[in-house]
Amino acid sequence: MTNRIVLALLLLAACLPASASAANGKIRKVSAQYAAFAPNAGGQVTYGLRASWNDREVGLFQNHYLTAGGNPLVGAVYAFRFPVCDESCMVHMHLQTGIGGTSAGPLAEFLWGTEIPLLPLALNGGTIPYVPMLRVDLASHWVATRSRLIMWSYPFWVGVTLPF
Amino acid sequence: MKRVMKFLLGGLLGASVFSVETGARAATNWRTGAIVGAGVMQQPSSQYFLMAYSANAFLEFAPAKAAISLTAFGRPRFSAGNYEDQDFGGLVELRKGVAARGSFSLGASIGGGQMRGYVKSKEVDGTRSDYRMDGVSATVDLRYATGKDARFSAQLSHTMFSGLSTALETKARVAWPWSFVMLGIGYSA
Numbered sequence: 001m002t003n004r005i006v007l008a009l010l011l012l013a014a015c016l017p018a019s020a021s022a023a024n025g026k027i028r029k030v031s032a033q034y035a036a037f038a039p040n041a042g043g044q045v046t047y048g049l050r051a052s053w054n055d056r057e058v059g060l061f062q063n064h065y066l067t068a069g070g071n072p073l074v075g076a077v078y079a080f081r082f083p084v085c086d087e088s089c090m091v092h093m094h095l096q097t098g099i100g101g102t103s104a105g106p107l108a109e110f111l112w113g114t115e116i117p118l119l120p121l122a123l124n125g126g127t128i129p130y131v132p133m134l135r136v137d138l139a140s141h142w143v144a145t146r147s148r149l150i151m152w153s154y155p156f157w158v159g160v161t162l163p164f
Numbered sequence: 165m166k167r168v169m170k171f172l173l174g175g176l177l178g179a180s181v182f183s184v185e186t187g188a189r190a191a192t193n194w195r196t197g198a199i200v201g202a203g204v205m206q207q208p209s210s211q212y213f214l215m216a217y218s219a220n221a222f223l224e225f226a227p228a229k230a231a232i233s234l235t236a237f238g239r240p241r242f243s244a245g246n247y248e249d250q251d252f253g254g255l256v257e258l259r260k261g262v263a264a265r266g267s268f269s270l271g272a273s274i275g276g277g278q279m280r281g282y283v284k285s286k287e288v289d290g291t292r293s294d295y296r297m298d299g300v301s302a303t304v305d306l307r308y309a310t311g312k313d314a315r316f317s318a319q320l321s322h323t324m325f326s327g328l329s330t331a332l333e334t335k336a337r338v339a340w341p342w343s344f345v346m347l348g349i350g351y352s353a
């Protein structure tokens with residue numbers, strides 16, 4: 001019991017610099033995404049690697065469900081992040097709009113993201129450096145191919161975020 | 165879900181009447197409004213763009229730049245040969261303004277609701293297959309407001325609705341996404 005209290009106090013103490021860091025806008029994050037749901041068994045395997053700072057995010061992704069020229073679709077995106085509930089919230093939510101390119105054509109991204117610290121809910125510390133967060137996105141990609149505009153959905157794109 | 169939507173719709177209508185009767189002005193506190201729109205939608209597993217229309221009613225709390233909104237989507241009945249189908253949807257969402265510049269504002273909404281529709285084959289004794297699916301939704305909108313107290317508005321919005329899977333489907337990472345892109349005009353008081 002004592003150990004748990006000490007652990008809880010240590011985690012709470014860790015929240016203090018985190019709050020200050022978030023207030024200064026110095027939080028940086030890297031996210032790794034693995035899979036998204038899809039209207040078929042198995043979902044879609046979509047690897048994503050993203051880095052964010054100062055409400056900007058850059059990302060690389062590869063979608064094995066879609067192909068371009070016979071190869072999995074690959075793309076890069078530069079996005080602007082608009083916090084709905086900012087870094088001080090227990091669950092951080094944001095809207096992102098971005099532009100980029102893929103192996104099939106130019107890309108526009110609309111993304112609604114949620115990041116949940118992997119901590120007991122009682123420790124409401126917001127975004128805490130070095131504490132991993134579960135990231136769940138709803139994302140919509142508009143890809144302008146040579147022949148048509150494709151609107152592709154990534155319902156529940158799941159990943160892990162590490163703030164620092 | 166239907167009861168919740170009825171309750172919220174009743175609340176919104178009540179607030180509208182109250183607003184008109186008392187002459188409450190939103191610019192300082194809260195306001196109600198409505199937006200009607202038309203655009204395109206995509207069904208799950210389909211890359212076809214289908215014409216759709218929408219109607220939205222909202223109650224906005226101005227100081228927090230937040231609103232609760234009810235949106236109804238519809239797709240006109242398609243009928244050709246022996247085939248007929250149609251889709252409808254209703255969403256309850258919480259909206260928050262996340263950026264503004266001049267008369268333009270950007271909003272993000274999250275919520276949920278239900279999509280429903282039917283497919284009918286007239287050939288086989290009018291056999292009709294209905295579906296209903298509850299799910300979560302998210303919307304981004306770019307709104308332009310003008311006129312006295314910014315009462316008139318035009319809006320471009322993109323909504324993604326993801327039908328919630330059954331437990332078995334969730335294990336198999338199955339979800340059913342609908343997409344909407346709507347251009348609308350509105351009025352608020």
